[in-house]
């Protein structure tokens with residue numbers, strides 16, 4: 346059975362726990378082996394990336410492996426070779442593939458056609474590498490994620506969806522404040538309720554952040570979103586900007602997180618992003634540590 350890492354909904358907590366614990370050991374330097382010696386990672390980016398691309402490349406190299414970074418326009422995918430044929434061929438050359446695509450179905454199709462593990466490097470549906478890194482960051486800062494209240498303000502997007510899945514696994518309350526037009530989809534909410542997750546949806550950001558341990562937001566225009574819709578997004582999401590005033594409704598110790606890239610003045614005020622409650626740089630660093638452990642798990646070294 347191939348160990349894909351596509352979204353968090355299908356994972357047992359024990360697997361996610363082992364990945365986080367391994368990442369903690371690697372971050373502290375207690376674990377410094379090179380279990381991926383002789384392995385090759387290929388990464389296909391249909392969209393730009395700073396953190397995911399760099400952290401996976403550094404992670405793979407530090408663990409002893411090699412990396413190839415590809416863009417579909419440089420491959421025969423751009424001339425009509427099918428994704429399935431590409432997956433079958435690549436599986437003969439490399440040991441694991443990370444894919445970033447605005448179309449989650451493509452990543453699934455690739456994972457089913459090929460014979461090597463596939464990691465979702467962000468799709469329109471989910472961003473599991475980021476969310477697992479965020480679990481690590483919250484545990485570092487607050488000791489545990491279980492029982493905490495995490496508030497999301499803004500777009501009910503790919504990040505928010507994987508947080509819904511994570512809330513069921515890790516046992517935190519997840520409050521999502523969005524305008525009705527950009528609410529989390531019904532299917533995901535139904536999944537959460539069936540899974541017994543404490544997920545609360547609202548159109549009121551103040552209600553979402555009241556007493557929260559962590560407030561989070563994300564860009565208002567994600568990689569798969571139509572540029573034609575940008576003006577409408579800016580208008581409808583404006584009341585969900587994370588401001589100092591909004592943070593005042595959370596507890597004094599409430600932390601601010603953002604997966605980045607951040608657009609100050611839109612989803613977050615500069616004073617919050619660069620303020621004392623912000624832990625965004627530790628959050629970004631943890632992508633590197635968690636990527637190592639995700640690679641190790643996918644390649645059965647964990």
Ligand code: CP
Pocket residue numbers: 393394395396397398467475604605606
């Ligand atoms: N947070 C994140 O995934 O960043 P990149 O888009 O830069 O990879």
Ligand code: NVA
Pocket residue numbers: 467468472502503504563564566567568569604605606
């Ligand atoms: N929601 C954003 C996350 C970026 C890391 C996007 O999909 O572009």
